Amino acid sequence: xxxxPVLDAASTPGxxxxxxxxxxxxxxxxxxxxxxxxxxxxxSSDEVFLRRAYLDAIGTLPTAQEAAAFLASADxxxxxxxxxxxxxxxxxxxxxxxxxxDLLRIKAEFPIDLWxxxxxxxxxxxxxxxxxxxxxDQFARELLTSSGSNFRVGPVxxxxxxxxxxxxxxxxxxxxxxxxxxxxxxxxxxxxxMAVFFSQVGYKPTGEWKEEIVxxxxxxxxxxxxxxxxxxxxxxxxxxxxxRLDFAGWLIGPRNPYxxxxxxxxxxxxxxxxxxxxxxxxxxxxNPPLYPDLLDFLEAELISASYDLKHIFRLILNSSTYQLxxxxxxxxxxxxxxxxxxxxxxxxxxxLVDALNQITGTSEQYSSSVPEPYTIMPSGERAIALPDGSxxxxxxxxxxxxxxxTGMESERNxxxxxxxxxxxxxxxxxxxxxEQGPALQEILRKPDPRAMLxxxxxxxxxxxxxxxEVRIAAAYQQSSxxxxxxxxxxxxxxxxNSTEFLYRH
Amino acid sequence: MGGFFAEETNAMRNDDRxxxxxxxxxxxxxxxxxxxxxxxxxxxxxxxxLWFLPAFAAPPKPGARAKSVIQIWMWGGPSHLDTFDPKPxxxxxxxxxxxxxxxxxxSGIRICELMPNLAKCAEKYSIVRGMTHGVNAHExxxxxxxxxRASGGTNVYPGVGAVVSYFKGxxxxxxxxxxxxIVLTEPQGRFADEGFLGLRYQPFATGGDPAQTRFAxxxxxxxxxxxxxxxxxxxxxxDLDALDKALRDDPxxxxxxxxxxxxxxxxxxxxxxxxxxxxEKDEMRDRYGRNTFGQSCLAARRLVxxxxxxxxxxxxxxxxxxxxxxxxxxxxxxxxxxxxxTLLADLSEHGLLDSTIVWWSGEFGRTPKVxxxxxxxxxxxxWGQVFSAVVAGGGFAGGQVIGSSDARGEEVKDRPVxxxxxxxxxxxxxxxxxxxxxxxxLGQTVFVGPAKEENVRTAGMLREIMGARA
Numbered sequence: 001x002x003x004x005p006v007l008d009a010a011s012t013p014g015x016x017x018x019x020x021x022x023x024x025x026x027x028x029x030x031x032x033x034x035x036x037x038x039x040x041x042x043x044s045s046d047e048v049f050l051r052r053a054y055l056d057a058i059g060t061l062p063t064a065q066e067a068a069a070f071l072a073s074a075d076x077x078x079x080x081x082x083x084x085x086x087x088x089x090x091x092x093x094x095x096x097x098x099x100x101x102d103l104l105r106i107k108a109e110f111p112i113d114l115w116x117x118x119x120x121x122x123x124x125x126x127x128x129x130x131x132x133x134x135x136x137d138q139f140a141r142e143l144l145t146s147s148g149s150n151f152r153v154g155p156v157x158x159x160x161x162x163x164x165x166x167x168x169x170x171x172x173x174x175x176x177x178x179x180x181x182x183x184x185x186x187x188x189x190x191x192x193x194m195a196v197f198f199s200q201v202g203y204k205p206t207g208e209w210k211e212e213i214v215x216x217x218x219x220x221x222x223x224x225x226x227x228x229x230x231x232x233x234x235x236x237x238x239x240x241x242x243x244r245l246d247f248a249g250w251l252i253g254p255r256n257p258y259x260x261x262x263x264x265x266x267x268x269x270x271x272x273x274x275x276x277x278x279x280x281x282x283x284x285x286x287n288p289p290l291y292p293d294l295l296d297f298l299e300a301e302l303i304s305a306s307y308d309l310k311h312i313f314r315l316i317l318n319s320s321t322y323q324l325x326x327x328x329x330x331x332x333x334x335x336x337x338x339x340x341x342x343x344x345x346x347x348x349x350x351x352l353v354d355a356l357n358q359i360t361g362t363s364e365q366y367s368s369s370v371p372e373p374y375t376i377m378p379s380g381e382r383a384i385a386l387p388d389g390s391x392x393x394x395x396x397x398x399x400x401x402x403x404x405x406t407g408m409e410s411e412r413n414x415x416x417x418x419x420x421x422x423x424x425x426x427x428x429x430x431x432x433x434x435e436q437g438p439a440l441q442e443i444l445r446k447p448d449p450r451a452m453l454x455x456x457x458x459x460x461x462x463x464x465x466x467x468x469e470v471r472i473a474a475a476y477q478q479s480s481x482x483x484x485x486x487x488x489x490x491x492x493x494x495x496x497n498s499t500e501f502l503y504r505h
Numbered sequence: 506m507g508g509f510f511a512e513e514t515n516a517m518r519n520d521d522r523x524x525x526x527x528x529x530x531x532x533x534x535x536x537x538x539x540x541x542x543x544x545x546x547x548x549x550x551x552x553x554x555l556w557f558l559p560a561f562a563a564p565p566k567p568g569a570r571a572k573s574v575i576q577i578w579m580w581g582g583p584s585h586l587d588t589f590d591p592k593p594x595x596x597x598x599x600x601x602x603x604x605x606x607x608x609x610x611x612s613g614i615r616i617c618e619l620m621p622n623l624a625k626c627a628e629k630y631s632i633v634r635g636m637t638h639g640v641n642a643h644e645x646x647x648x649x650x651x652x653x654r655a656s657g658g659t660n661v662y663p664g665v666g667a668v669v670s671y672f673k674g675x676x677x678x679x680x681x682x683x684x685x686x687i688v689l690t691e692p693q694g695r696f697a698d699e700g701f702l703g704l705r706y707q708p709f710a711t712g713g714d715p716a717q718t719r720f721a722x723x724x725x726x727x728x729x730x731x732x733x734x735x736x737x738x739x740x741x742x743x744d745l746d747a748l749d750k751a752l753r754d755d756p757x758x759x760x761x762x763x764x765x766x767x768x769x770x771x772x773x774x775x776x777x778x779x780x781x782x783x784x785e786k787d788e789m790r791d792r793y794g795r796n797t798f799g800q801s802c803l804a805a806r807r808l809v810x811x812x813x814x815x816x817x818x819x820x821x822x823x824x825x826x827x828x829x830x831x832x833x834x835x836x837x838x839x840x841x842x843x844x845x846x847t848l849l850a851d852l853s854e855h856g857l858l859d860s861t862i863v864w865w866s867g868e869f870g871r872t873p874k875v876x877x878x879x880x881x882x883x884x885x886x887x888w889g890q891v892f893s894a895v896v897a898g899g900g901f902a903g904g905q906v907i908g909s910s911d912a913r914g915e916e917v918k919d920r921p922v923x924x925x926x927x928x929x930x931x932x933x934x935x936x937x938x939x940x941x942x943x944x945x946x947l948g949q950t951v952f953v954g955p956a957k958e959e960n961v962r963t964a965g966m967l968r969e970i971m972g973a974r975a
Contacts, residue, residue: 003751004747004751007747326748328755331754336757343757397707416760416764417705419684420764421764421765421768422724422768422772423724425768426725427724427727428712428721428723431727469747472741472745480737490734490741491745493738494741494742494746495745497746498742498745498748499749499752500747500748500749503748
């Protein structure tokens with residue numbers, strides 16, 4: 001079949017083509033690539049960009065109608081305006097609440113022990129913060145300094161979503177979340193210094209079952225009043241003042257070496273699959289950034305945009321670097337490392353099951369076994385919107401959803417396994433969705449074979465079939481000896497099992 | 506209590522000195538030691554990589570005979586009085602109508618009259634009559650029986666199957682396509698077998714029904730899709746998968762390609778044939794009984810032949826007999842008796858019993874005093890004070906009874922056996938070092954066996970029937 005006109009657009013006359021630098025991000029990346037002699041991949045086609053932008057920005061597959069509308073547009077600014085639309089959609093906050101819930105360990109029980117009511121409250125605060133696009137410094141400050149009931153003040157659960165409430169463990173969670181740093185790799189003295197700021201976090205029960213108040217506990221001893229921040233800056237803690245306030249003040253200050261840097265690097269990694277510092281939650285001197293000036297640039301942008309994270313999303317999504325094809329031109333091993341092509345990766349468990357449900361018009365049942373009685377989610381709930389890590393399904397577990405035990409990015413496991421493939425290729429659950437899912441039946445029933453195939457392609461792969469693909473599908477019906485309906489089922493099955501569907505690319 | 510390792514350590518260290526890791530004395534093992542040995546990641550080690558650490562499983566020790574385990578899981582908690590611990594002398598308020606236990610072929614051992622086949626082969630298995638944990642709720646009792654630990658701590662421990670899967674599975678060079686931990690046929694559901702070990706150590710639940718003409722193992726056999734259509738589909742997938750073609754030689758896609766190869770080896774290749782029970786003679790299938798449990802036992806034997814290290818038969822036989830206990834027992838125990846006796850004989854005939862542990866247990870026993878009144882009408886409630894387990898093969902001697910319950914089957918009389926005692930015995934026969942660390946997502950130091958400070962209840966391993974070593 002040779003070069004695919006949509007996926008390998010750069011090599012196809014009249015489409016895609018070479019990527020040109022469109023801003024500071026691209027200047028930095030492309031200059032560096034030229035210096036090391038790596039040719040960047042071509043610019044992705046509109047079809048590839050469309051699907052990628054939906055999946056990366058809102059964790060949602062475009063519908064056939066959305067795909068067709070975008071592909072029909074002749075507006076030269078169509079990519080930028082699509083990005084603006086996506087950043088305004090409700091799914092943006094839903095999807096990023098899922099991501100943040102992994103980091104903030106939002107889970108009712110085992111071994112994180114929030115309790116369902118508290119998990120819901122924590123999640124509710126998170127969703128609302130994202131819906132309002134709360135400035136990131138304010139977001140962090142609320143998480144770090146709140147006091148009150150776990151059932152009424154969502155962010156206090158940050159200090160409860162840990163497996164151990166010792167000050168060093170609290171400091172560890174804070175450093176991991178907001179500094180992208182792993183304190184276990186720090187010298188012991190620095191760990192102890194940071195723990196001082198969390199040594200007066202108190203917990204007390206109320207009369208209500210499982211309710212707990214998180215508060216500034218003056219009764220707990222402060223190891224020292226001469227405290228030291230992780231960057232070595234010294235401060236004097238005042239008696240009677242919550243030291244978490246001192247820490248938060250230091251952390252979100254504009255010259256803090258960790259705070260803005262951590263989050264822009266994470267956003268880059270979330271969108272691009274690989275951090276400028278990688279892994280994104282392992283920032284330390286001996287793990288330097290690939291592009292230090294790119295990180296500096298994004299950091300400065302975030303601060304000058306008053307910590308509006310959507311500004312960073314917009315910058316990255318609009319760059320040619322982000323919009324490069326996933327098919328590399330250079331097979332040099334350093335090409336992938338240097339951002340010369342978009343990294344392919346398997347869809348997240350929640351995104352995948354939502355996409356399958358959207359395509360077929362079916363739903364998955366999610367439940368939580370803790371505490372009894374079971375929590376059964378209403379049918380039709382999207383997996384990306386599940387508020388609590390204890391609410392799950394066998395599919396989500398099989399496909400490596402984050403267990404939310406530690407808040408580490410790597411808890412999510414997107415590596416393909418034979419059992420995942422068996423489930424998709426050959427299980428009765430997937431077969432039933434394909435054979436009986438009402439949304440898919442509507443497409444499969446179309447009398448005109450080409451219209452049927454077009455509907456399938458737009459629905460599953462968000463693009464039109466090529467002539468070659470039309471020919472292959474027609475030939476399949478002949479060679480298989482199947483009737484039209486069953487041959488169409490097999491084509492739908494093949495598209496759903498294709499790398500093109502199961503991967504972000 | 507809690508002196509488990511104090512009792513066991515010396516003997517084990519003498520046995521294991523050369524074979525396993527040079528783990529210092531248990532109590533001395535520090536977290537830093539473990540990190541140096543690569544046993545546990547700190548929270549700093551990528552979780553995604555953690556599962557791929559080389560196993561701590563040393564090759565089986567010279568003395569370790571067992572290679573596989575078949576766990577017959579009696580979900581619901583079968584009555585001990587109406588199976589392996591009959592009490593006719595306690596009177597009909599305890600024994601109910603099942604008051605004529607039968608003598609087995611081993612003198613002095615008698616079992617319930619509904620088990621004539623097992624009565625003929627008591628030399629193959631031993632009965633543990635002093636099982637105890639005192640827990641009377643299904644979930645927490647299931648957890649304790651299968652992890653050895655009481656529920657409710659900060660850690661969710663993995664069950665035996667997951668631990669065996671870790672030590673005997675992919676990390677230990679297990680090359681089988683069949684996942685190392687299989688459940689026939691439905692997962693336990695209310696119990697996360699893998700615990701903190703995570704996704705990779707979950708059991709593979711077959712689904713389907715082995716008693717049907719075609720055992721439709723979920724993912725392996727798809728009803729209504731012929732092999733020819735499977736092949737056609739696979740070709741179509743390759744013809745249409747544009748991205749796969751564009752990235753044909755891309756090393757990033759290697760795991761994807763490998764996962765497909767393995768999947769099709771099971772769907773279309775020889776890998777899946779292990780589930781094709783039609784390859785067995787009719788006579789053999791009849792011997793097991795043409796029902797789901799009987800054919801599950803047969804499937805389990807075939808899996809053991811293929812080297813699968815752990816198979817759970819989740820026997821959903823309605824053993825939670827709150828109402829009309831005796832009707833259920835009369836209906837279900839004969840089926841169990843026939844299949845289990847055949848399994849032991851068949852494993853033995855195949856030369857596999859020596860290397861295969863068969864473990865029969867529910868999460869608890871049942872109220873010894875029959876509840877005759879409505880609505881129970883001769884029912885029995887949950888009873889965790891004392892119950893029975895059965896072990897056979899893999900180095901466990903047969904023909905023995907370990908411990909006893911009191912005259913009414915209400916309390917342990919002699920030789921209590923806590924879940925950890927039984928589980929540790931199984932690990933030991935498999936050559937799994939109780940001192941070996943388990944990978945923990947937060948880098949906590951957690952071992953196969955309990956550390957002293959865990960205060961796990963124990964009365965010692967089943968040394969009485971583990972003595973003979975090959």
